[in-house]
Amino acid sequence: MPRPRKQKRICGMPSCGTFAPCGREYTEKDVVLMSLEEYETIRLIDYHNMDQTQCAEEMGVARSTVQRLYTDARRKIAECLVESRMLSITGGDYTLCAKRKDQCEGCRRRRLGGGF
Numbered sequence: 418m419p420r421p422r423k424q425k426r427i428c429g430m431p432s433c434g435t436f437a438p439c440g441r442e443y444t445e446k447d448v449v450l451m452s453l454e455e456y457e458t459i460r461l462i463d464y465h466n467m468d469q470t471q472c473a474e475e476m477g478v479a480r481s482t483v484q485r486l487y488t489d490a491r492r493k494i495a496e497c498l499v500e501s502r503m504l505s506i507t508g509g510d511y512t513l514c515a516k517r518k519d520q521c522e523g524c525r526r527r528r529l530g531g532g533f
């Protein structure tokens with residue numbers, strides 16, 4: 418029996434899930450896929466200036482997990498910028514945050530920060 422994987426908690430979906438550079442044609446192989454939990458680490462760490470420990474607490478996972486997700490997410494963003502590829506944020510292994518908004522830092526910041 419495979420060990421059940423702990424689900425990562427995320428506080429919201431991006432308002433736009435697809436990003437593309439201007440002025441070129443695309444095929445399916447140009448698309449870089451980012452999971453929603455990878456996106457959540459970018460949102461919390463880079464946008465909301467949390468450190469990896471805070472991010473891990475918000476997402477309910479170990480810091481080592483956050484470190485891996487964050488490294489992968491950064492790599493994917495770099496590939497999009499340098500190689501002019503599309504970014505599609507979709508899927509993953511997560512649960513949506515069910516906390517009350519005033520009891521969850523991740524949700525509170527989503528509301529204050531605008532743009533999810």
Ligand SMILES: [Zn+2]
Nearest residue numbers: 428514521524
């Ligand atoms: Zn939340």
